[in-house]
Amino acid sequence: MKNILISTYGTTWYLALELLGFTNPDDLSTYNNHPEKNRIKEFRDNYNIQPADEIWLITTSNEQALTAFQKYKQWHQKHLPTLELHVIYDREMEEIRTIEDCSYIRDLIYRTVLAAHSAADGGQVILSMVGGYKTLSADIQEAGNIFSCHALIHILVHGKPPLLTEEDFEQALPEETASKLMPVVVSGKKEGAAYLYDNSLTNITTENYSIKLDEANSKSMDLLTKLNELRCNAGVLLSNYSPTEHEKVPVGSFRSLALLHPRVIEALKKERIGQNYESLEKDMEWLTSLPKAELHCHFGGILSPLDMLHIALKEKDKVEQCARENSDFAQWLYEIRLLVQGQCKDKLKEILAADKRPLLRTPFKGLPEPVSVCGFIMQFEGHIDLLDEIIYGDMLKEENFAKIGIAPYEHLGDLQGSALMQSEKCLRSACQILQKKCRANHIVYMEIRCSPINYTRGGLSGEMVVKILLEELSSAPATYFSLLFIASRHGRMSDIYRHIELVEELYLNRYEWDEQLSNRFREHFVGFDLAGAENSRSPKQLSEAFESLHKRCLNLTIHAGETAEAESIWEAVYYLSADRIGHGLTLCRQPELLERFIERRITLEMCPSSNFQICGFKDFLLPQTVVFPEYPLQQYMQKGVRVTINTDDPGISRTNLTCEFVKAARMTPGGISKWDILQLLYNSFASTFARYDKRREILVSAELEIIRQIKEQYGTR
Numbered sequence: 001m002k003n004i005l006i007s008t009y010g011t012t013w014y015l016a017l018e019l020l021g022f023t024n025p026d027d028l029s030t031y032n033n034h035p036e037k038n039r040i041k042e043f044r045d046n047y048n049i050q051p052a053d054e055i056w057l058i059t060t061s062n063e064q065a066l067t068a069f070q071k072y073k074q075w076h077q078k079h080l081p082t083l084e085l086h087v088i089y090d091r092e093m094e095e096i097r098t099i100e101d102c103s104y105i106r107d108l109i110y111r112t113v114l115a116a117h118s119a120a121d122g123g124q125v126i127l128s129m130v131g132g133y134k135t136l137s138a139d140i141q142e143a144g145n146i147f148s149c150h151a152l153i154h155i156l157v158h159g160k161p162p163l164l165t166e167e168d169f170e171q172a173l174p175e176e177t178a179s180k181l182m183p184v185v186v187s188g189k190k191e192g193a194a195y196l197y198d199n200s201l202t203n204i205t206t207e208n209y210s211i212k213l214d215e216a217n218s219k220s221m222d223l224l225t226k227l228n229e230l231r232c233n234a235g236v237l238l239s240n241y242s243p244t245e246h247e248k249v250p251v252g253s254f255r256s257l258a259l260l261h262p263r264v265i266e267a268l269k270k271e272r273i274g275q276n277y278e279s280l281e282k283d284m285e286w287l288t289s290l291p292k293a294e295l296h297c298h299f300g301g302i303l304s305p306l307d308m309l310h311i312a313l314k315e316k317d318k319v320e321q322c323a324r325e326n327s328d329f330a331q332w333l334y335e336i337r338l339l340v341q342g343q344c345k346d347k348l349k350e351i352l353a354a355d356k357r358p359l360l361r362t363p364f365k366g367l368p369e370p371v372s373v374c375g376f377i378m379q380f381e382g383h384i385d386l387l388d389e390i391i392y393g394d395m396l397k398e399e400n401f402a403k404i405g406i407a408p409y410e411h412l413g414d415l416q417g418s419a420l421m422q423s424e425k426c427l428r429s430a431c432q433i434l435q436k437k438c439r440a441n442h443i444v445y446m447e448i449r450c451s452p453i454n455y456t457r458g459g460l461s462g463e464m465v466v467k468i469l470l471e472e473l474s475s476a477p478a479t480y481f482s483l484l485f486i487a488s489r490h491g492r493m494s495d496i497y498r499h500i501e502l503v504e505e506l507y508l509n510r511y512e513w514d515e516q517l518s519n520r521f522r523e524h525f526v527g528f529d530l531a532g533a534e535n536s537r538s539p540k541q542l543s544e545a546f547e548s549l550h551k552r553c554l555n556l557t558i559h560a561g562e563t564a565e566a567e568s569i570w571e572a573v574y575y576l577s578a579d580r581i582g583h584g585l586t587l588c589r590q591p592e593l594l595e596r597f598i599e600r601r602i603t604l605e606m607c608p609s610s611n612f613q614i615c616g617f618k619d620f621l622l623p624q625t626v627v628f629p630e631y632p633l634q635q636y637m638q639k640g641v642r643v644t645i646n647t648d649d650p651g652i653s654r655t656n657l658t659c660e661f662v663k664a665a666r667m668t669p670g671g672i673s674k675w676d677i678l679q680l681l682y683n684s685f686a687s688t689f690a691r692y693d694k695r696r697e698i699l700v701s702a703e704l705e706i707i708r709q710i711k712e713q714y715g716t717r
Contacts, residue, residue, distance in 0.1 A: 274665025301649025
C-alpha cells in the first residue's frame with residue numbers, strides 16, 4: 001500500500017515542489033513561513049492527506065516541457081531521493097492544438113490514474129490540477145470522478161506568479177513569497193463512476209489499458225472510447241430502470257440487459273417464440289446458441305433408445321460370455337432376435353409389460369445385472385426404430401403423448417436408469433453421452449440428480465457409483481456439473497436413510513478415497529432431492545429423517561405440486577425448508593403460498609414436456625389439447641415467481657433443454673418473448689446450488705456471452 005500524487009505538468013519546473021510542500025511538509029518546509037500555515041495544516045488534517053510515496057507527472061513531449069522536467073528531476077534526486085518520481089508522456093504529443101490532441105492526452109490521463117490505483121494497492125491517490133494546458137485541469141478532475149481519488153488539490157496564485165530558483169526550495173519560502181501561493185483541496189474523496197462498479201463486466205483494468213512509466217507512450221483513445229460507451233450506457237440504464245419499469249420486474253435479471261439501447265430492449269420484448277410451426281426452426285437456432293443452466297434432470301432418464309443401444313453394446317463381451325456359459329440365456333437372446341427381425345411388436349411389448357419388469361432384469365438365476373437388459377437391447381441393433389416403437393407406441397405422435405399419468409410415464413424408462421446402468425462401463429458411457437448432449441445445447445452448468453444406491457445391484461457400491469460420476473463429470477470441459485442425491489417417497493424408508501447416510505459418509509471420507517476425489521465430492525455435491533409419488537409419504541412424515549441434512553445446511557429441492565394439491569408444496573416449504581420446488585404446478589391454487597415464494601425467492605423447477613405428458617396442459621400448436629388447462633408458467637412469471645425451465649427426464653420425454661424453452665412457449669398464449677426467455681435463463685443461473693463464487697463466475701460468464709450475442713444480432717444502437 002502506498003500513496004501516489006499525480007499532477008499534470010507544464011514548463012514551470014518547480015510546480016511539483018509547490019505540491020509536495022503541501023502533501024509532504026516533513027520533506028519540504030515550503031510553507032513554514034506562510035501567514036496561513038495553520039489553515040494549510042487544517043486542510044491536510046480535515047481531508048486526511050497523507051505524505052506521498054510517489055509523484056507521477058503527466059506532460060507533453062515538447063522540448064520546453066521535457067527540459068523543465070529534467071531540471072526538476074535533478075533537484076528531486078538530490079533532495080528527495082527516497083520519494084519515487086515518474087513521468088508519463090506521449091511520444092507524439094508536442095502540442096495540444098486539435099480536438100484529437102485533446103482526446104489523446106485525456107486518454108493518457110485516464111490510463112495514468114487507472115494505473116495509479118492499481119499501484120497504490122489501497123493507498124491514497126491524490127490528483128492535482130496545477131500544471132500544463134487548461135484543458136488538462138478538466139481532464140484530471142474528470143479522471144477523479146471516473147476512477148475515484150482521495151482528494152483533488154490545486155495551488156492558487158495571488159497576483160503575478162513568483163519566479164523561483166532551486167535554492168529557494170532548499171528552505172522555507174519567505175513569508176512575502178509564500179503568501180502568493182495557497183494550496184487548497186478542491187474536493188475530498190470521490191467514490192468513482194457507478195458504471196465501473198462491476199469491473200468483472202467492464203474489464204477496465206490497467207492490464208487492458210496500460211501505460212509506460214518513464215518511457216514514451218503511443219497515442220491511444222481506446223480507454224476514452226470505452227468510457228464514453230459506458231457513460232452512454234449508464235444514461236440508458238437510468239432510462240430503462242425508471243420506477244415504472246422497475247415495478248414490473250419483481251425478480252432480478254442480467255444487469256447488462258438494462259444497458260442495452262431502448263430500441264434493442266423493445267425488439268426483444270416484441271419478438272416472440274413458439275407462435276407457429278414456421279418459425280420453430282429459427283427459434284431453435286436462437287435458443288441453441290444461448291448459454292443455459294439445467295437444474296432438474298434425472299440421471300436415470302437421460303437416454304434415448306439409440307443411447308441405450310450405444311451403452312448396451314459397451315457390455316457386448318460380457319453378454320456374449322454369459323450366453324456361452326448359460327444356454328437358456330443364449331436361447332432367450334436368440335428368440336428375442338427372431339422377434340425383432342420378424343417385427344413382432346406385440347410380443348416384444350409383452351416383455352416390457354409392467355408386471356414383467358423384474359423378470360427382464362434377472363430372467364435367469366445367477367445372471368448379473370445389467371447383462372440381460374443389455375442383451376435385450378443389443379438385439380435391436382439395426383432396428384432402433386422398432387425399439388422406439390415398442391417403447392412409445394402411439395405416443396410417438398406428440399398429441400398422444402399427453403396426460404398419461406406418472407406411472408405410465410415412468411414405465412417408459414424401464415430400459416434405462418437403474419435397469420441398464422448397473423456396471424462401471426454403462427455408468428461411464430452414460431456420463432459421456434450426457435456431456436455430449438450438454439455441449440449440443442450449450443448447457444454450461446448442470447445439476448444432475450440420481451440415487452446412487454439404486455445402481456448397486458450389479459456389484460458396485462454406492463460410494464463407487466459416486467466416484468465414477470465424479471470422475472467422468474467433474475472434469476467436463478464445456479459444462480460444470482453438480483451432483484444431487486435423490487430419496488424416493490415410494491421406496492423403502494431404509495433406502496431413504498441409506499442415501500442420507502451416504503451423504504454423511506462421503507463428507508467424512510469414511511471410504512478413504514484419495515484426497516483429490518474427496519475434494520471433488522465436497523465441491524460438486526450441492527444438495528438433496530425428494531422425489532416419487534407424492535401420495536406415498538408427505539414432507540411432514542420425512543422431516544425427522546431430513547434433520548441431519550439440515551444440520552449440514554445442505555440445499556434441498558423437493559418434488560411437490562406435480563400431481564398433488566398445493567398442500568404438498570406447503571409442507572415441502574415449511575416442514576423441509578425447501579430452497580427449490582420441483583414442478584409446483586398447483587402453487588397457483590394457493591395465493592398466500594405463492595406470495596411467500598415471491599418474498600423468499602423460492603425457485604420453481606418447471607419441466608414443460610414432462611408436465612404436458614404426465615398432467616396435460618394446452619399446447620397452442622396442438623388443437624387436440626384445447627380441453628386441457630392452461631400451463632401456469634405465464635401466471636408465475638407475471639407475478640414475479642422465480643421460475644426455471646428444465647428437462648426432467650429428457651430421454652423419456654424425447655426432448656432437450658433447447659426444446660423445453662420452445663415447448664414452454666408453445667404452452668403459453670401468444671408464445672414467450674425473447675426478453676422473458678432471457679429472464680428464464682437468468683433465473684436458472686441465479687438459482688443454482690453451486691457455491692457462491694462458482695455461481696457468480698458462471699453467471700457473469702453467461703451474461704457476457706448473452707450480451708455479446710444480442711449486440712451482434714441487434715447492434716448497440
